[in-house]
Amino acid sequence: MSGITSLKYKIGNIPTSNNDFNGMVTGTPPQNVTISAQGLNTVYVWLVDSAGNENYNNYSNVILRYDASISIATNFSESHGISNNVWQNSINNPTFNWSAPSDLSGIDKYYIYFGANANGGVATDSTSNAAYTTTATQGTNYLRVQCKDNAGNIGEWTTGFIFRYDNTPPTTPTQAVEQNGTESDTWQNTIADPYFTWTGAGDNISAIASYWVYFGTEINGDPQTEVALPVYDPSMTINGTYYLRVKSEDLAGNQSTAVTLFIFKHDSQEPINPDTVTDITGHSKNNIWQNVSDDPNFSWTHAYDALSGVNGYYYYWGRDANGTSLSPANYLTANSWNATAVDTGITYLRIRTKDNVDNLALSWSTGYIFKFDNIKPSGSTASSPDTSAEETFTVSWSRGTDSGGSGVSGLYHVRYKENSGNWTDWLSSYEGQSAVFDLGTHDHTYSFEAAAIDSAGNEEDFADVAEYVTYIDTFAVDNIPPGKPENLTANATNPSPWKNGPIFAINWTNPQDMTGISKAYYKLDSLPTSNTDTTGSFLALPPVNISATKEGGQNLYLWLVDGRGNLDYLNNEVVRLRYDHTKPQGTQALSPDTVFSGTFIVSWIDGTDSGGSGLSGIFNVNVKDSIMGTWTLWLNTYKGQSAEFTTGEQYR
Structure with a gap:
């Protein structure tokens, strides 16, 4: 009845007395109560009237929810597996996820900033979920998130993910330099171990990360060696043409096209001298004497350099077979030369080839030996x-x-x-x-x-x-005796036919002799024992008659004398003379004493022959009529030993 003047309250526990309170407020409601603990707070209140009456047991209670703070989102990730703050070139529509912060009143929403400003603080979007999908432009994009809870607390902006996206290839390098001073696409013979640097490559988004290099002999070789810096130090080369080809790679993995930055040409190899030299006048041949031309005009082929190529030739033209000359006056760029005229003798054209980087052939070679002689010989007698x-x-x-x-x-x-x-x-x-x-x-x-x-x-x-x-003079020096008489015969045969007379016709052929055959010696019976052991001689004009001195057969040895009187009894030939002058005897006819017809057989027996020729089987048979008659020839040279006799008279 006295009216209510104030209100006591206790936060947390039920009061235990009128004096167990945390604060008191006066006046009419509503009144503010200050609490310090965030979270759920139970507040017990009771009234005090103007007379000072109160009873703590007459309390009422209310639950106060107090949230005065907010946290930030954490554990950001990208659903395609893209890494935070790492350049890539495959995803431009990322989906981000994160963990919601712990909050007393709970998160109401998230304000989103996705853009190029690392400190972006103006929301470009919002979401009530702990996830966000967007489309990214090339470059670096910052995902920044601001949390708002159900108590109205708004947190600080935080960068949860740095999304880097670049699908544009970098530019290629534009210029390379060989640090030893060689020039691209130019032959040289001093540097075999090059060292390269290059410039000109760029990337406007993610920046250059590395370079891929090819250094070799393939004109379109594929770079497969990665280097971090625009520097390349290859191994020492051998002779040949090498191509430095490079492509750039950016931080996102984009690669430029490969480009040939430097053509390195190294030639320390000797050229090859020509192997065929000719005199195009046609008047001489290499290393062959001639007397027509003293003024050759040379041309040569097959000089060779596989790398920088043949530049020209040093030549020597003179009498020294090993002559050389490196004088500029003795240098030709053409593969021909109209030589100066020379005197009689041997002149050597010697050549040493030079290539386009001044390498010389390993040695001088004699290309042509020019031999000229127009002087006649003499003194042959x-x-x-x-x-x-x-x-x-x-x-x-x-x-x-x-x-x-x-x-x-x-x-x-x-x-x-x-x-x-x-x-x-x-x-x-x-x-x-x-x-x-x-x-x-x-x-x-x-x-x-x-x-x-x-x-x-x-x-x-x-x-x-x-x-x-x-x-x-064919007679001047003939001391050689003639040879044997040839074809020696007596009465055309050797031995001769049997004769009953001693004269034989001796015939022969004279052998060849430069002075001719002038005379013949002969000996009867035995072999001669010397040139003077002879029976006789005669002119060598056959046939010649010789008389045998013995019956029964006798040898005649004949040898010759030439026109110079040369003879040799040993060069004799022999012929047998067969002479028989003794009649055979003892042949006796036989006939019947009496016959009774006018025809009968008369026979006879052989006699004997002491002359040597022997009985021939031929007979002469005489007959006479009556005892007192005259003998007449009945059979003449009759061959046989009987014959039939026909007559009517008495015969003996």
């Missing part, structure tokens, strides 16, 4: 015997000399003249220093003259003067 006993004889001649350099070739012209006649060619370009002359005739003279030919084809002049004269 014929020689032959003063007198030849044969119509064939050997003529020789001296070698001669040659002052032109080519030397005597060993070929000669030789001519002759017979008696006082004209000169006649005998041998032409004959190889050798002697030959048999077989055109001679007995009792003639032959003059000879020789002329040498040198290796260049120059021929010695004939002087029209006999250098030697030979007289042919």
Whole structure:
């Protein structure tokens, strides 16, 4: 009844007395109560009237929910697996997830900033879920999140994810430098171990991360060696052309196209000298003597350099077989040269090739040996015997000399003249220093003259003067006895037929002899024992009659004497003379004493022969009519030993 003047309250526990309170407020409601503990707070209140009456047991209570703080989101991730703050080139529509912060009143929403500002604080979007999907532009995008809870607390902006996206390839390098000073696409022979740097590559988004390099002989080689810096130090090269090819790679993994930055050319290899040199005038051949030209015009082929190529040739033209000259005056860029004229002798064209980086061929080579000789040889002199006993004889001649350099070739012209006649060619370009002359005739003279030919084809002049004269006398030196008589016979056979007379016709053929056969010696019976052991002799003009001195068979030995009186009894031939002058005897006819018809058989028996020829089986048979009659020839040279006799008279 006195009215309410104030209100006591206790936070947390039930009051235990009127004095168990945390605070008191006066006036009429509503009144503010201050609490300090965040969370759920139970507040117990009771009233005090104006008379000061109160009872703590008459309390009422209310639950106050107090949230005065907020946390930030944590544990951000990207659902495609993209890493935070790492460049990539595959995802531009990221979905981000995060863990909601612990909050007394709970999170109401999230304010989102997704953009290029690392400190972006103006929301571009919001979401009530702990996830966010968006589309990213190329570059660096910051996902920033601000939390708001159900108590109205708003947290600080926090960067949850740095999303880096770049799908644009970087630019290629534009220029490379070889640090030893070599120039691209230019041959050189001093640097075999190059060192390269390059510039010009760029990336406007993620930046260059590395470079891929190829260094080799393939013109379109694929770079597969990664380097972090624009520097490359390859291994030492061998001779050849090498291509430095590079492509850039950015932080997102994008690669530029490969580009050839440097063509490195190294040539320390010697060129090859020409292997074929010709005289294009056609007047000479390499290393062959000639007498036509002293002024060659040379051309050559097959000089070779596989790398920088042939630039030209140093040449030497002179008499030294090992001559050299590196004088600029002796340098040619053409593969030909019209040489200066030379004197008689040997002149050498020697060549050393140079390539385009001044490498020289390993050594000088003799490309052409020019041999010129227009001086005739001299001094070849014929020689032959003063007198030849044969119509064939050997003529020789001296070698001669040659002052032109080519030397005597060993070929000669030789001519002759017979008696006082004209000169006649005998041998032409004959190889050798002697030959048999077989055109001679007995009792003639032959003059000879020789002329040498040198290796260049120059021929010695004939002087029209006999250098030697030979007289042919076939009797001059014959001391050889003639051979045996050939085909020796007596009465055309050997042995001879049997004869009853002692005279035999001896015939033979004389053998060849340079002086002819003039005489024949013979001996009867036994072999001769010397040239004077003879029975007789006669002119060697067969046939010749010889008389046998014995019956029964006798040997005749015959040998010959030539026109120079040469003879040898051992060169005899023998023929058998068969002579029989003794009649056979003792032949006796036989007939019947009495016959009774006019026809009967008469026979006879052999006799004997002491003359040596023997009975022939041929008979003569005589007959006479009556005892007192005259003998007449009945059978003449009848062959046989019986015959039939026909008559009517008495016979004996």
